Amino acid sequence: MKELHVIAANQPGVLAGISDALYAENVNIESIVAESMGDNGVIRLLTRDAVKARKALEGLGYKVMDSDILVLGLADKPGELARISHLLGENGVNIENVYLLSKEQNTTFLAMRVSDYNHARKLLVREVRD
Incomplete structure (x- = not known):
């Protein structure tokens, strides 16, 4: 399984936008961890469809990193x-x-x-x- 890492602004609505984009691509989130670090937030999520998830998140302008889990x-x-x-x-x-x-x-x-x-x-x- 892949863990995707997204660094995003720490502001209201960011997680809603990310989850909407994944939902639109029919990507299920198996697990998610999000934490704030000052002005930014780090979101780590697990999905069985990392390719579709990456495409959806990059479509929102996020840089996405991944690792094997x-x-x-x-x-x-x-x-x-x-x-x-x-x-x-x-x-x-x-x-x-x-x-x-x-x-x-x-x-x-x-x-x-x-x-x-x-x-x-x-x-x-x-x-x-x-």
């Missing part, structure tokens, strides 16, 4: 994040960001951007969900 399914119990964090760190893979996507029954789903996507994917083959 691991979607992981972990047992919903203490220590699971520690376990995979140690495994990645001990193998030289840096975790650049991580956030909760959802919890379903006994599984916690996380999105994770790492410094070496392919290596992390091999290390976490049992946990990766596409």
Whole structure:
């Protein structure tokens, strides 16, 4: 899955415009994180149709960056994040960001951007969900 990064003005209506543009292209947002940083805002969103999403956002004049994201399914119990964090760190893979996507029954789903996507994917083959 791709994580799209958009830097936008921190002002009312920006997120509405972005979500309208994605809706117009029938792009579903799987997850979104938005935060303000002074006069700007950073919006990170996950979608299964990054090409259409990028086109829609660039059509609004935004510069869009993307990165590959691991979607992981972990047992919903203490220590699971520690376990995979140690495994990645001990193998030289840096975790650049991580956030909760959802919890379903006994599984916690996380999105994770790492410094070496392919290596992390091999290390976490049992946990990766596409």
